[in-house]
Amino acid sequence: MEFLIYIQLAVVLAAIFIGAKVGGIGLGIFGMLGMSILVFVFGLPPGEAPIEVMLMIVAVITAASALQSAGGLDYLVKVAEKILRKNPNRITFLAPIVCYVFTFLAGTGHIAYSLLPIIAEIATESKVRPERPLSISVIASQQAITASPISAATAALLSTSLLGGQGIEMSQILMICIPATIIGVLVGAFVVNFIGVDLEKDPIYLQRVKDGLITHKPASEATDDKGNYKPLxxxxLFLMGVFSVVLFGSIPALRPSFIVDGETVTVTMAQIIQIIMMSTAGMILVFAKADVTKAVNGSIFIAGMQAVIAIFGIAWMGDTFFNGNLAFFKDNIQSVVTAYPFLFAFALFVMSILLFSQAATVRTLYPLGLALGISPLALVAMFPAVNGYFFLPNYPTVVAAINFDRTGTTRIGKYVINHSFQIPGFVSTIVAISVGYLIISFM
Structure with missing residues (x-):
């Protein structure tokens, strides 16, 4: 019996590995292929398809795509550039804060692509080693996902099949994860100040200057957008939508209730997120004249839909595997994980490296955490552990940061995993989880 379970686990891991290697929608496709093997070959009953989570992600991505189409993201990037250029010497602390805030509000880390070249250029002009602000900024954009009220990961966590069904409210998640991740990022920013030699002493940078590869780039000139209020x-409208989600999530009494067949039924947070964010997209289309075609062809919509497909295949396969073998996991690891919850946090970290998605990691492993009897509040404190995909230097924001650094200080080491993002990533994640546990000890 145990031998068959290990073979099934090998199938699950192989599907994840091959899907991650293929990239894009490959993760979802090969996840569903693994799912078919579990059901038709090993005879496991299909688990619960993550439909609720997928619908929430679709709603949020639609609103963010409309914002991007209307020029709202470009507007926010210009605001960020002004802030950073006014304080160039403090860029190692300001850059991650800006990336954190933007990701927190947008619900997606893809906004970092627009900020990274600005951070790299300002750091280079200010003679600050670009590796420092760039590395922690990428980590900040990941950490903010686990604090954002409208991110796909938070939506997954709040679903009724997970913590939403355990009495956990959005207010509790935000109360724990916002301070935990912010402190984690700030500690990470402090630590990166001691990474590497100063820019003007870096041999790779000096060689590039000698070879004429580094030249001063003039500051970008702001385009004249006077009279165009559509982006604003x-x-x-988008921020009003985000605020509404937080409001309904924090005050359950505001959620509409109805009498159905003699019983009181309250609108769930999943339904509220879907309704509000899709309505927000509609208002942006009407009042900001957003282009629907540009919205569906934008980077946010494409990346978001890939995430939906990935979660569909991988999460369903994971749910099928874990629920089909729940008795085995309870008999063999429940006592250990309950006594040492950090082992489950470690499992979340490793799974996120394989899945490249916080939401997919949540949907795949959190049902097992609940089944093993781990406290829902402890699972909230562990939430930042799903940010492990900085470990391998092949995630798009990591690759982008390396390429935007003309000085060559942000780089991949000889042994691949000794890259620029490793130390700030581990420091921020460990500190965030530790602070989260500290917070729940007082709740």
Whole structure:
């Protein structure tokens, strides 16, 4: 019996590995292929398809795509550039804060692509080693996902089949994860100040200057957008949508209730997120004149839909495997994981490296955590552990940061895993989880 379970686990891991290697929608496709083997070959009953999570992600991505189409993201990036250029010497602390705030509000780390070249250029012009602000900024954009009220990962966590069904409210998640991740990022920013030699002493940078590869780039000139208020309108509407989600999530009494067949039924947070964010997209289309075609062809929509397909295949396969063998896991690891919950946090970290998705990691492993009897609040404190995909230097934001650094200080080491993002990533994640546990000890 145990031998068959290990073979099934090998199938699951192989599907994840091959899907991650293929990339894009490959993760979801090969996840579903693994799912078919579990069901038709090993006879496991299909688990619960993550439909609720997928619908929430679709709603949020639609709103963010409309914001991008209306020029709202470009507007926010210009605001960020002004902030950073006014304080160039403090860029190692300001850059990750800006990336954190933008990701927190947008619900997606893809906004970092627009900020990274600005951070790299300002650091280079200010003679600050670009590796420092770039590395922690990428980590900040990941950490903010686990604190954002509208991220796919938070939506997954709040679903009724996970912590939403255990009495955990959005207010509790935000109360724990916002301070935990912010402190984690700030500690990470402090640590990166001691990484590497100063820019003007870095041999790779000096060689590039000698070879004429490093030249001063003039500051970008702001385009004249006077009279065009559509981007600002889009930003305001989007922020109103985010605020509404937080409001309904924090005050359960505000959620509509109905009498159905003699019983009181309250609208769930999953339904509220879907309704509000899709409505927000509609208002952006109407009042900010967003282009629907540009919205569906934008980077946010494409990446978001890939995430939905990935979660569909991988999460369903994971749910099928873990629920089909729940008795085995309870008999063999429940006592250990309950006594040492950090082992489950470690499992979340490793799974996120394989899945490249916080939401997919949540949907895949959190059902097992609940089944093993881990406290829901402890699972919230562990939430930042799903940010492990900085470990391998092949995630898009990591690759982008390396390429945007003309000085060559942000790089992959000889042994691949000794890259620029490793130390700030581990420091921020460990500190965030530790602070999360500290917070729940007082709750």
């Amino acid at each position: 309108i889009a930003v305001i």
